[in-house]
Amino acid sequence: VTDIPPWRRPPRDHFPGVPAWGVPASALPGEPFAVSPVGPVSREWAWGGADGAGVRVCVLDSGVEGDHPLVGGVEQSMEVADAGDGTLRVVPAEPTDLAGHGTACASVIRLIAPGACLSSVRVLTSGKHGSGAALLAGLRWAIDEGFDVINMSLSTAKDTFRDELRELTDQAYFRRTVVVASAHNMPVHSYPWPFASVVSVACHDGPDPMTYYYNPAPPVDFYARGVKVPVAWRGGKQITSTGNSFAAPHIAGISALILSKHRMLAPFQLKSVLLLAAENVARPDGGARVID
């Protein structure tokens, strides 16, 4: 028996007499594992009294300015760099931001989940944009590192990266890393946000950071605040900005809150909890028709 939880272990050996991926019933009651029981879900139940403590959130972006007062320090600051032989490595970097976008996202998460632990991987290597290969390298590293939540306020429209991105987000889903991804700001197709394995977020124009809505028409799962959002910016500044980029970290922050209170929620459970606590589902007359 090992310290590694089942969701992070390599595939189990094939058991003779049972088709692949299956187990004998005798093995089932074997190993105990922790579960967060889901009661009647209310917002209070979901995150009441939580501050995100103990949850590790990674921001894949342009870097995060660690000493920005609205960010309040980062645990790990990494960047994707060319190892010199054409391969990409994720290596430690100064906690700085080339553009401001990553710092803005980090500040939103911090606002909602002040106790969460923030890390940064710079994948937008020029600040304004980055290569698909750097994005894949950064995401792969973050999944391997076992973060609880990964915020991706970015996407690629290039089909060549779709399959590999899907594989990585599926991997994250099974390994209990919640990937929160923002939808594209233009009505175009891009990735990874339309994948079922991620929590996809677009914006609504309300002013409350904790108000979000469930969207019954996929591929966008939730709408969170994203219009005229006050955010941190590079150089210690603060600006007001708009974009789906800033809706995603709201859901990432709320996810951190929920996970800090219910440590053992799997990503599919977390999505259920997010749904049940959404403004239009949880509130009476919020829009959802509750069927017994």
Add this chain to the structure above:
Amino acid sequence: MDIVGSTALAERMDPEALRQIMDRYFAACGTAIAEHGGIVEKFVGDAILAVFGATVTHEDDATRAVRAAVSALAALRDLSAELMASYQVSLEARCGICTGDVLVTLVADGDFRVIGDAVNTASRLQTAAPAGEVLLAEGTAAMVRSQVAIEPVPALSLKGKSRAVAAWRVTSPALPAADRPAAVAPLIGRDEELEELRQSFRRATRRRQACLTTVLGGPGIGKSRLVQEFLGTLRDGEVTVLSGRCSAYGKGVTYKPLAEMLGSYPGGWTALAALLSGGQGRLAARSLATVIEQAPLAVGESVGVEDISWAVRYLLDILARARPLILVWEDLHWSEQTLLDLVDDVATWLTDVPVLLLCVARTELLESRPGWGGGKPCALALELGPLTYEQSAALVTELAMSEDVYPQEQYEACERVARLCDGNPLFAELLLDVFADSAPAGQVPATIQALLGARLDQLPGPERALVELAATIGREFTRDVLDAMAQADGISEPETGVLLTRLARRRIIRPGPSGSYSFAQTLLRDTAYTFTPKKRREHWHEFLAQRFAAGEQAASWEPLTMAYHAEAAARLHRELQPGDPLLPAQALAAADVLTAEGMRALGRKDLPAAIALLERARELLPPGDARHTALALHICDAGLGLWDESGPMAALAAAEAAVPASRRNAAACAVTRLLVMLRLGLAPPARVAADAAVIEAGLAGDPDDHLSWSRLHQLQAHVHLVAERAAAAEESLRLALARARAMGDGYEEERLTCALCELAQWTPTHVQAGLDLCGALRVRFAANRGLLVPVLVTQAYLSALAGDVPAARHALGVARASTGPLHLDLADAAVMEMAGFVESLAGEHRAAESHYRHCLTVLRRAHGAPDTQNIEVAIARELFGQGRPQAAELSLNQVEAGPGGMSTRARIASTALRGRILSARDRHDEAVALALGILELSERADDPCLAGQALSDLAVVLRAAGREEQAAHAAGTAQRRLAAKGAVVLASRVRDWLDGMEGDLP
């Protein structure tokens, strides 16, 4: 390329080691050359002569050569490092590249040799190059500039060259990314249309059919882009694609797009001409050469629009039999009507070969041709509408975000562009460019034109100046012409190169093959042109006119281009200084060029183009110039061919205003005005005759005014013809012809000769004289079958009269062979009518009736409703000849009940036939009364056959009424007149009847 210091090396090395070193040098460089598609022609000592594009040419042969040279030098550097280790020697080489015509001689085993000045120049450049460098000659530099980084070096004095030679040094085999022209915009939201194009092509291929597909839409909507995408999906070697573009300037130059299209065939017109062999092929080649190479025609020879259309179909048929063919006609809304007819003809008549006619046009095309593509079994019109907001957004995103990954901040610019662009891809692209260069502050231009203007306004001064120069040249321009202008404008040649590279990067211009460029969009060029101050445009048009007029021997001699620029300069000058009559220096030369081109168009009966060109020429002639008169008359001739009244009248008025003081001009115009009125039925013949007499009296004082006299005689000939006075008409035409010869006017001479030839059918002149004329004209009109057919018809008629029915039938067979493939419906009707006459003469009345009826059907279908009375009377005559008097009578009743009065000719023929019918029913008194009623009219008719028929009918009626003496008199007159004409068959029939040897006359 050659090794530097190889002699010293040879002295120092053991020969065996040297051999090994040299082998490795040749192998390394040979590989580099072969990788870029070059062929090593030979090794001379240590030198290598490599050739690019000698046996197979590529658009980028020059670039390939430069890159091969650079990689050969790099390979040598690597080799040298190895040699240093093992032999303690280092090798260095240098290269020279020159582009030019060389003679390629194939020798055994597919090997070849090249000879030419380019080889020598390359060798001399090589000698002058520093070690490890590549020097380029001027021509090569011009061709690679958009692909390779180069810089000029001081001019070199080379051995064997009298003057210093300009040279360029290669600094990098590729341009830095920032200097490369931007990629083509993506195609968004046109999947269905693209599939439609593929479907059209599949249909053409599968059914072996000519399909006409027209892509319609406003400027910038993506028509050309769609076609480009479609063509890009075709596999090499699977299909032949030819394309030609119509342009807004150069009006009247009907076949320029066709010439461009055939020139786009690999190997150009020369290669196409080689496909045209055999009698028909040679005829097609000759017809096409007149429009493609502007091949000169022999005096009096001409090629008609129908012949050109036929020749194009003949050629396309050959091409499409080899593999499917796609013809792309760009900007067809600017086409002349005659070219539209040609495209339509190809779509209609080309059968059993896979051809896709892909027309690209603005929707204006449907205004000038509402029925375009209609009635064809395989025609399709695709109208490109605006993109949806989503599609616009996708396009904008693709254009603006070329990298892989982007954060999802708000792209304010992108969103605004997607909303503002009205679903127009070009508009979107331009808006993005505007926003990229400056933040979108304040008002955004609301229309695409205004936007293009704003885009141009953002250009830095020197780039803007260069764009203006280029726009004055046109949508396409070449580097040498632009260089000449830029230099005159104070921009040095290297600077021009830099500016062009920047403009290409901004997607304003696009580099083409061999030193040519074009504006990225037609609309962009037009806007740049409109935004250039008129004074500046006038100046540069005059500059260009001067350049393109630089002597017929010079390579820059492009008469039509010269004329266009001279014209533009003149127009702008008039707009700027309306009161100043000054014309550019080249105006007269340009007017002559346009007149010559207009007369060529007139010669091939391309009437709308002829009018356009001649009117353009008129605008370049100063007031008082004597050439105004002839121009007006020729515009009238073309206008009459189109049954148009206003054009000719306006042309005459313009000539009278331009040369008010000239009596000769006034006379010629007055005569021609009467001719127009008579031909179009605007004035009664009697009044025209009276007015003509007044003019004739006035002309008596000027016996040497040949033009006016010639035209007056032509007018008189028409007056005579209307009154069935063919002999008098012929006499007038002869006088007119003598005048035409006296003034050496080949055009008038040809028209008059044709008229005389046709008239020979109806005059008393002996058939032999007519046949001689026909023989001469047949040779002359071999390549213009529109003109040839009337000659053949006349020849058939005269041969039949002379008793040679087989010759007549043969002539008609030749004529039908021409009218069929050329789809000359009216000419076909004339052939059928004549076939009816010939068969009637041969006693084949049923066959004759059938021919006449066929002719009647065609004429009734034809545009402009020609007069059919004579045919209908002829049918009645054939019915009577078949022994069906009742049917004949019914037929005559119908003719006489028809609208309008009957012509003299129809009245004589129908009354004579009625007399015969009554007589056959023994109603002799009525018959005699009728027949005698037209006696005077018949005797006065100049046409011996018409008179002969009427008089012999009278004779039959009289004899049946028992008035033998009068009958003999009438028959005698008929017989004499027919004999005088040489109509031996008819004459002997009447004589035999008189002698009682023939029972009855037909």
